[in-house]
Amino acid sequence: MRLFTGKSLILIVITLVLIVCIGLSVNPNSSVNWFGDLISVPFTSVGKVLSYAGQQIEEGVGLFNDVEKLRAENKRLNEAIDKFNNERTEYLRLKSENEDLKSVLKMRKELEDFEFLGANIIAKDSGKFFNVFLIDKGYTSGIKYNMPVITSKGLVGKVSAAQPFSSKIISIIEEGSAASAIVSKTGDLVVVKGDLKLSKEGLCKIEYIPADLDLSQGDVIETSGMGGIYPKGIIIGTIKEVRQGESDLDKYAIVEPAVDLKRLSQVVILKNTSTEMSSEEISSEMEITDK
DSSP: SSSSOHHHHHHHHHHHHHHHHHHHHHHHTTHHHHHHHHHHHHHHHHHHHHHHHHHHHHHHHHHHHHHHHHHHHHHHHHHHHHHHHHHHHHHHHHHHHHHHHHHHHHHHTTTTTTEEEEEEEEEOOOSSSEEEEEEEEGGGTOOOOOOOETTTEEEEEEEEEESSSOOEEEETSSTTEEEEEEEEEOEEEEEEEOOHHHHHHTOOOOOOTTOOOOTTTTOEEEOOOOOSSSTOOEEEEEEEEEEEESSSTOEEEEEEESSSSSSEEEEEEEEEEOOOOOOOHHHHHHHHHHH
């Protein structure tokens, strides 16, 4: 009985030779170290490849972590920007309100005979501008017919009707509205009137300008205190343009109101505390209110 086949014997011999060569190559002084080098070359190359691949994977993981960090930082910065914009908006709102309050306080000193009553606008007629609108205060709050209506910027108009809890306001640009006024730089008397065509542009006008009246673009127009409705010194607006009418004697001026009648949300009603309403005014108010 044969113990080994030919192929098995060859494998055994090759294995023994390899073991002997490896054992000899362990000795640094051995002359067969070349065999160890021969074996180590492919394994070294494979190790380098694996090492490089591992390094690339590590760098990829690091890059992914960096991207996540950048996303988190970007989110934090966007939140900070949103917070800053909100704070800036709030600051500008408070600044505007503070400036309006200063203007109103200044007007209070100049209008000592009047009580200031604030009101919110709750409705308006169709159109871009606040020609006619309603406020949330009525005669139960002391609002009466013909009371002046202002903002911190200047004159808005007057009360044209008062209900128990609301009032109708007609602005200076509405057709039929009129206010006795003066040119601030000269003191010349003029009348500012509403005009149907100009009201669509948020403007009003001064009619029949005398030839000797020095009126030019940019001149400030304010209430004269005459006429019994508006107190003196409230800014109405500025001259936008002086136009020539059909004849040489027919000149008129376009007035741009100081108050932005395109954007209103609140107004102030002036209540004259120094006088009482006459019986004619009370009858007039009751008549208009009942309509």
